Amino acid sequence: DAGVTQSPTHLIKTRGQQVTLRCSPKSGHDTVSWYQQALGQGPQFIFQYYEEEERQRGNFPDRFSGHQFPNYSSELNVNALLLGDSALYLCASSTGQNNEKLFFGSGTQLSVL
Amino acid sequence: QKEVEQNSGPLSVPEGAIASLNCTYSDRGSQSFFWYRQYSGKSPELIMFIYSNGDKEDGRFTAQLNKASQYVSLLIRDSQPSDSATYLCAVIASGGSYIPTFGRGTSLIVHP
Numbered sequence: 280d281a282g283v284t285q286s287p288t289h290l291i292k293t294r295g296q297q298v299t300l301r302c303s304p305k306s307g308h309d310t311v312s313w314y315q316q317a318l319g320q321g322p323q324f325i326f327q328y329y330e331e332e333e334r335q336r337g338n339f340p341d342r343f344s345g346h347q348f349p350n351y352s353s354e355l356n357v358n359a360l361l362l363g364d365s366a367l368y369l370c371a372s373s374t375g376q377n378n379e380k381l382f383f384g385s386g387t388q389l390s391v392l
Numbered sequence: 393q394k395e396v397e398q399n400s401g402p403l404s405v406p407e408g409a410i411a412s413l414n415c416t417y418s419d420r421g422s423q424s425f426f427w428y429r430q431y432s433g434k435s436p437e438l439i440m441f442i443y444s445n446g447d448k449e450d451g452r453f454t455a456q457l458n459k460a461s462q463y464v465s466l467l468i469r470d471s472q473p474s475d476s477a478t479y480l481c482a483v484i485a486s487g488g489s490y491i492p493t494f495g496r497g498t499s500l501i502v503h504p
Contacts, residue, residue: 312491319400321480321494322436335491369435378490379424383435 281306283372283384291390292360300355300387304372310334311353312381313345314369322369328353329375357389365391394419394485398495405502411468413479413498418462421486425457425464428480430497436480440466471502 284303292298304311310329314322324337328347347353351372357364367388371381395418405411413427424443428436442448442455442464454467464483468475478499482492 314494319496321396321398321482321496324491324493327491335489337491379426379484379492380438380441381436381492383437385435 283370283382285370285384285387287387288385289388289390291392293392294360294362296360297356297358298360298389300368300370300389301352302355302370302372302384303352304370305382307374308372308382309351309375310373310378311347311351312371312373313353313355314371315339316367316369316386318366325355360391362391365389394483394493396481396483396493396495398481398498400496400498402499402501405471405500407471407473407502407504409471411471411475411500411502413466413468413481413500414463415465415481415483415495416463417483417485419483419485420459420462422459422462422483423486424484424492425455426482426492427455427466428482428494430478430480432477468500473502473504476500476502
């Protein structure tokens with residue numbers, strides 16, 4: 280039973296560029312949430328997707344956008360990268376009926392230079 | 393702003409001791425409480441959850457919830473070096489969003 284998979288594992292970009300991160304949820308899960316975790320901090324909620332719609336959004340600017348596909352996989356897009364966007368980006372999946380318990384992927388470490 | 397507060401540590405305990413990790417939260421109406429373990433360079437893993445006041449035990453782990461005082465704690469009995477990790481407290485507040493808010497985590501070091 281495959282868990283949550285994320286790609287790529289590491290990414291280096293320069294300021295102003297755009298990036299796309301990908302996530303496949305755990306088998307049987309239909310909800311995907313994205314979190315940003317800066318060094319030494321807890322994960323900060325970016326947004327959540329369910330039934331291909333953004334269901335909830337945290338306090339992140341519009342430069343952060345996402346998408347969910349019919350197979351429940353998801354993408355996170357960040358435009359106009361800033362140095363402060365450097366962080367570990369975590370994807371978490373859950374079921375619509377038990378949304379509270381999150382299963383995290385291994386994350387994508389993004390470095391913006 | 394609904395907040396979850398944790399002491400960043402590190403908390404250092406000898407092998408075999410009880411490690412006590414604490415978390416406080418600001419929203420009195422919070423309903424669900426979680427502890428995640430995160431090894432260095434890895435992703436968080438859910439290890440305990442608790443919904444009602446009192447204690448909940450699972451193996452060497454005990455979660456304690458006191459809603460009146462707005463704190464939740466995690467006790468790890470017979471601590472092992474393999475328990476060395478950052479422990480994240482997560483709380484689902486009132487309001488129906490069902491999105492957990494995470495604390496910054498407490499670093500635990502268990503030394504032989």
